[in-house]
Amino acid sequence: GIQVEQSPPDLILQEGANSTLRCNFSDSVNNLQWFHQNPWGQLINLFYIPSGTKQNGRLSATTVATERYSLLYISSSQTTDSGVYFCATNNYGQNFVFGPGTRLSVLP
Amino acid sequence: ETGVTQSPTHLIKTRGQQVTLRCSSQSGHNTVSWYQQALGQGPQFIFQYYREEENGRGNFPPRFSGLQFPNYSSELNVNALELDDSALYLCASSLEGPTSEQFFGPGTRLTVL
Numbered sequence: 001g002i003q004v005e006q007s008p009p010d011l012i013l014q015e016g017a018n019s020t021l022r023c024n025f026s027d028s029v030n031n032l033q034w035f036h037q038n039p040w041g042q043l044i045n046l047f048y049i050p051s052g053t054k055q056n057g058r059l060s061a062t063t064v065a066t067e068r069y070s071l072l073y074i075s076s077s078q079t080t081d082s083g084v085y086f087c088a089t090n091n092y093g094q095n096f097v098f099g100p101g102t103r104l105s106v107l108p
Numbered sequence: 109e110t111g112v113t114q115s116p117t118h119l120i121k122t123r124g125q126q127v128t129l130r131c132s133s134q135s136g137h138n139t140v141s142w143y144q145q146a147l148g149q150g151p152q153f154i155f156q157y158y159r160e161e162e163n164g165r166g167n168f169p170p171r172f173s174g175l176q177f178p179n180y181s182s183e184l185n186v187n188a189l190e191l192d193d194s195a196l197y198l199c200a201s202s203l204e205g206p207t208s209e210q211f212f213g214p215g216t217r218l219t220v221l
Contacts, residue, residue, distance in 0.1 A: 033209065035212075041217070045209070048209040090207060096141065
C-alpha cells in the first residue's frame with residue numbers, strides 16, 4: 001500500500017510566523033487531504049487536493065502529484081493554529097492512509 | 109446540512125467485553141469508513157462500507173466487525189476487548205466511494221480496563 005511521510009514531526013513558532021509542512025507519498029494518488037486535529041480529537045478538513053494549488057484564508061496547499069509530495073503553508077500563524085496536522089491519501093482500490101502528523105505549537 | 113455524528117462520546121469497558129459504536133453519515137453520503145487512533149499516532153484504517161457492502165479492510169482481526177444500514181449509518185462492533193483496543197475511534201463519510209473527500213465525526217473515546 002501507499003506509504004506516507006510527514007515533516008517536520010514537531011514545529012514550534014512564534015505567533016505571526018509562517019510555516020511549511022510537507023507530505024511525501026510513495027505512489028500515485030486519487031485523493032489527498034490535509035486535516036487539523038484539535039485538542040478534542042476532531043479532524044477538521046483543510047483541503048481536498050489530489051493535485052494543484054488551493055488557498056483558504058491564511059492557509060494554502062500545493063500537491064505535485066508527479067513528484068509525489070504535497071505542501072501545506074500557514075501564514076501569520078495564530079495560537080489557535082496549534083494542534084496536529086495530518087495528510088492522508090489513497091488510490092483506487094487502496095485504503096486511506098494517514099501520515100504520522102506534524103505537531104504544531106504556536107506561542108503567544 | 110448535518111455533519112457526521114458519533115455515539116457515544118466516551119465509553120469505559122473491561123477486558124473481554126463487547127462494544128458497539130455508532131455513526132451517522134453526512135446527508136447524501138453513501139460511504140462510511142472507520143479508523144482507530146491510538147494516543148500519539150495517526151488514525152489507522154479499520155474498514156469501509158460502500159452502499160451497505162464492506163469495501164476494504166485494514167490490518168485488524170475479525171473481532172472488529174461492522175454494518176452499514178440502508179440509511180447509510182453504520183456500526184462498529186468489537187468483541188473480546190483487549191487493553192490495546194483503548195483508543196479514539198473515528199468515523200468518516202464520503203459522498204461516493206473511497207477516493208472522494210472524507211468528512212470525520214468527533215470520535216468515540218474507548219477505554220478498556
